[in-house]
Each structure stands twice: as structure tokens, then as C-alpha cells.
Amino acid sequence: MNKLFEHINKYSSLGSSAMRDMESALRKIELTKGSFLITEGKTCDHVYFLEHGCLRGYYNLDGKEITYWLAFENNFVTSFFSFISRKPSIEFIQLIEDSVLYSIDYTKLQTLYQKHGDIERMGRIMLERYYVMLEERFLANHFKEAKDRYENLIEKSPHILQRVPLGYIASYLGITQETLSRIRSKA
Amino acid sequence: MNKLFEHINKYSSLGSSAMRDMESALRKIELTKGSFLITEGKTCDHVYFLEHGCLRGYYNLDGKEITYWLAFENNFVTSFFSFISRKPSIEFIQLIEDSVLYSIDYTKLQTLYQKHGDIERMGRIMLERYYVMLEERFLANHFKEAKDRYENLIEKSPHILQRVPLGYIASYLGITQETLSRIRSKA
Numbered sequence: 001m002n003k004l005f006e007h008i009n010k011y012s013s014l015g016s017s018a019m020r021d022m023e024s025a026l027r028k029i030e031l032t033k034g035s036f037l038i039t040e041g042k043t044c045d046h047v048y049f050l051e052h053g054c055l056r057g058y059y060n061l062d063g064k065e066i067t068y069w070l071a072f073e074n075n076f077v078t079s080f081f082s083f084i085s086r087k088p089s090i091e092f093i094q095l096i097e098d099s100v101l102y103s104i105d106y107t108k109l110q111t112l113y114q115k116h117g118d119i120e121r122m123g124r125i126m127l128e129r130y131y132v133m134l135e136e137r138f139l140a141n142h143f144k145e146a147k148d149r150y151e152n153l154i155e156k157s158p159h160i161l162q163r164v165p166l167g168y169i170a171s172y173l174g175i176t177q178e179t180l181s182r183i184r185s186k187a
Numbered sequence: 188m189n190k191l192f193e194h195i196n197k198y199s200s201l202g203s204s205a206m207r208d209m210e211s212a213l214r215k216i217e218l219t220k221g222s223f224l225i226t227e228g229k230t231c232d233h234v235y236f237l238e239h240g241c242l243r244g245y246y247n248l249d250g251k252e253i254t255y256w257l258a259f260e261n262n263f264v265t266s267f268f269s270f271i272s273r274k275p276s277i278e279f280i281q282l283i284e285d286s287v288l289y290s291i292d293y294t295k296l297q298t299l300y301q302k303h304g305d306i307e308r309m310g311r312i313m314l315e316r317y318y319v320m321l322e323e324r325f326l327a328n329h330f331k332e333a334k335d336r337y338e339n340l341i342e343k344s345p346h347i348l349q350r351v352p353l354g355y356i357a358s359y360l361g362i363t364q365e366t367l368s369r370i371r372s373k374a
Contacts, residue, residue: 061329081322084315090326113311117304124300124311128271131318135268138325139277142248 004049012125018116025108037093044082046103053099059091067171146175191236199312205303212295216288224280231269233290240286246278254358333362
């Protein structure tokens with residue numbers, strides 16, 4: 001759980017009472033590659049901290065799986081849309097590697113927000129970060145060529161090629177696997 | 188300013204001390220149609236509450252203006268990406284009608300967050316709402332046909348055709364004005 005608190009403390013510091021209550025609300029989960037955290041149509045009741053491993057969010061479009069995002073260690077993951085709005089998820093979240101996660105459920109998190117101002121601050125700051133990341137993703141889709149987005153991806157996650165199947169990377173970039181191979185051979 | 192506090196209180200209630208401090212941090216602005224709240228390349232130092240009027244966010248792509256979002260009364264507006272990340276804005280925000288707004292600057296808002304737990308809660312809840320709206324927009328672009336997105340738009344903002352030029356609506360839907368006319372004639 002240390003990694004989680006180290007991560008949080010980079011952005012917002014929690015007092016010892018908030019940390020204690022948060023610790024007892026968290027549940028450690030170990031899941032194998034291929035498992036799902038959430039499937040389409042279910043309302044997502046948990047937010048997870050990914051301590052170790054990696055995963056992808058994808059949705060089905062006319063029977064095709066479209067990889068929508070990828071996440072590695074030290075990130076909060078969930079279908080934020082479903083978790084916040086309490087509506088059914090449109091996406092699937094699937095583990096690409098055996099992973100270790102900590103989960104907290106929706107109701108417990110609301111209780112922690114009510115009780116601890118420093119946890120509410122952390123929530124506000126994390127949401128700001130994830131809002132900016134979502135908008136960056138949105139904007140990159142409009143502005144950047146696949147080649148630039150590939151280069152950004154490699155720069156941010158240099159280990160991605162060793163960890164994520166090329167098909168998922170191509171889908172994430174919105175290109176075919178052949179185009180991805182061409183981009184890679186020129187890089 | 189009543190509309191602003193009515194709006195906030197729908198989602199999160201503010202105590203009288205928080206309301207007083209927020210009132211004195213707000214600045215009323217009246218601007219005419221065509222004015223800009225933010226232009227590309229500038230860091231956005233304010234978040235605005237749109238009390239009356241309407242506006243659009245757009246960006247330039249290869250010399251073409253792409254309308255990215257539209258906002259009407261009772262919404263907070265800013266380049267959230269720039270305001271949160273403190274990086275230059277990629278978009279322009281331009282008034283489509285003469286408008287009345289209340290603005291609060293970045294530093295004052297941070298001070299209010301530090302001082303008032305109820306303002307921080309409001310910030311957290313508003314961010315959650317805007318996160319969900321951004322993701323809905325993102326997902327609609329992937330999942331829905333222009334016709335469905337047009338129908339959603341009319342349902343949410345029945346007055347849109349009277350207030351927003353058709354060219355902006357077409358751009359927002361990612362279609363030509365001719366396609367929009369065809370959709371409208373069949374509706």
C-alpha cells in the first residue's frame with residue numbers, strides 16, 4: 001500500500017487520521033492476465049489503484065474491440081464515467097498482465113470525502129489530473145498524426161512495446177497493425 | 188449572482204461564510220457578441236459562470252475553425268485544460284451572444300479551496316460533472332451517427348437553432364452544412 005500513499009503524497013498530503021481510515025477502506029486484489037475489472041453494461045462501483053501490472057480500457061464498436069486507453073503502475077483506474085455518473089459502463093477494463101490493485105468502493109469513498117477534508121482535496125486534485133489527461137487524449141485525436149501519437153506514447157511509456165500487444169497499441173492509435181509496423185520501421 | 192448560487196446549491200450546499208468569501212472573489216463581466224474569453228496560446232487564468240448568453244469553444248485545424256463545444260446559461264466555462272494544467276490554451280472561447288458572466292481567478296479559487304471545505308467539495312463535484320460531460324462528448328463522437336448527435340443536441344438545447352449559427356452546429360457535429368440541412372429536412 002506504500003506505493004499508493006507515495007503516489008497520493010506527490011499531489012496532496014494526507015494526515016495520519018485520513019491515512020488510517022483510507023487504509024482500512026482499501027482492499028488488496030491480485031488478478032491474473034485476461035481478468036476483467038468491469039464489463040459493458042455494469043455500473044462500476046469501485047475505483048482501483050494499480051500498484052503493479054497493466055491493463056486496457058476498450059469498447060465494442062460493431063463487433064470490433066477498440067482500445068480506448070492503457071494504464072500502467074501508479075495510476076487510478078476505473079470507468080470514471082460509470083463510477084461518477086452511476087450509469088452502466090460503456091467500456092470493458094481488462095488486465096494485460098497479472099496485476100496487483102487496491103480497490104475502494106463508491107459508498108466508502110463518499111464517506112471518506114465527508115469525514116476528511118484532506119481526502120476530499122486529494123479527490124479534487126486527482127480529478128483535475130484525470131480531466132486534463134482525458135482532454136489531452138481527446139485533443140491528440142484531433143490534432144496529431146498517428147506517427148506523433150506513437151512517438152508520444154513511446155516517450156511516456158518506453159516499456160510499452162514489451163508489455164502491450166501491438167494490436168492493442170494500433171487500435172489505441174486508431175490505425176491498422178500494418179501502418180503501425182511501417183511507422184516503427186521508419187522510427 | 189443569485190443564479191450562480193442557485194446553480195451551485197443544486198449540487199452542493201455552501202455555508203454563509205463560504206458564500207460571502209466567494210461573492211467578494213467574483214467579478215461581474217458584460218461582454219458583447221464576438222468577444223473572446225480566451226485565445227489560443229494564452230494560459231487561462233479564470234473560470235467563468237455564464238449567467239446569460241451563449242458561447243462556443245473552437246480551435247484552428249489547418250486554418251479551419253472547428254467548433255469543439257457550445258455552452259448556454261448556468262454553466263461554468265473556461266479552457267479547463269489550460270486553467271487546471273497552467274499550460275497555454277489550444278482553443279478559443281468566443282461569445283455568440285451578448286453575455287453576462289461572473290469570473291474568478293485561479294489564485295483566488297485556490298485560496299477559497301484552502302479556506303472553505305464546502306467550496307472544495309463544490310469544486311470536486313463540479314469537476315466530476317464536467318469530467319462526465321467531456322467523456323460523453325468523447326464517446327458520442329465514436330459511437331453515434333451525426334443524425335443521433337443532432338437529435339440529442341436539439342433535445343438538450345431546444346433553443347439552439349435560434350441562437351447558434353448553423354455553421355457552428357455543423358462543425359460541432361463534424362459534418363458539412365449541407366449534411367446538416369439534409370438531416371433537418373428529414374427530421
